[in-house]
Amino acid sequence: MSLESLNLDLFSILNVPEQASPLMMHFATFVAHDLVYLLITCFALFWFYGHQNSKVLILKAFVFCCVALSISEVASYLFNTPRPFVMHVGQTLIAHEATGSFPSNHMTIFSSIAFAYYFSARRDIGRFLLAVAWLVAWSRIYVGVHFPVDMFGAFILSWAVNLAGLKLWHRYQTKLMCWVMFLYEKLFSALIQRGLIK
Template identity: 25%
Template sequence: MYGLDDLATRTLNHLSGHSPIMDGFMILLSEVGIPLMVALVVAQWWVRTSREHTRHVLVSSGLTFLLGLALNQVILLFVHRMRPYDAGLTHLLVAPNPDYSFPSDHATASFAIAAAFLVHRFYRRGLAFLIVAFLIAFSRVYIGIHYLTDVIGGATTGLLAAYLVRKFYREGNWLDQRLTRIG
């Protein structure tokens, strides 16, 4: 498995360094993709159609985002994977990161947002967020900061978080009524 992961990571990372425009885009996407997604979620708070339901989905998205990152912290207690550039596998386009590599917080956060919208049947928005999530995950391997399985693991954590929030955070409960009426 590690050999295949190394090969896939090296192949994707070796796409970098040939086009300054593509390198710049991937670096930018890696740096601002998550904040942009969060801003787009927050901006929907003031929509006029299906306001309470939309706000429930937005709160669920935020909870999914936080739960996914919390799950990553638990995983990091047990998994201490070295970054691919530390292993001499990739060349790095950004400053090194001192944290462990698995799972990717960027992949977790972006897939958590997309999955939260999809499990609530907001398919158009969810699909748009999913496309961005795939691009962000790809950018993390492209710029040399993660192995391919790091972003797959992060995406899985984000999807699991969306499932858990959907299962346990119910629309219309006491907390949901209080939160969706803010602002």
């Protein structure tokens, strides 16, 4: 069996069935489209109200996510693989532009953040976020905007970026954190002094 055949077969298994329940479709749509905004909100709250160690890990996740996402965008442009709805394959539950499908940006975001925590002292959080990343992967296939191969590609990309950049992070994290905290304390000094944020 070729990779293309396996990809299509997996998609047909994971994509929304014709007799899917409205509850399952709403859940998948929320995970596929809106969960990323909830993640961003949680990280913003953890940054503003968390301790120094939390801020360091959030900065690490942000840096690795930006690097992986930049590579993902370039790869998506270069490969320009069609999405399922462009090929008239399966059903689609959410609207999406006909941009390149491989690799998935959503999976890149969630996986790179998850690996940033996994390759740290908070591996427990990393494991949880990896599970969330694969939930997002399922949902993006379920709603019909990605193929399974897009998810595996994003997962491998995120893993490789985190692994490759780990030594650089350990070398420069202190300097980078000092610079970021200097800017943060300058911009939000009034709120910090009033104790509204940390």
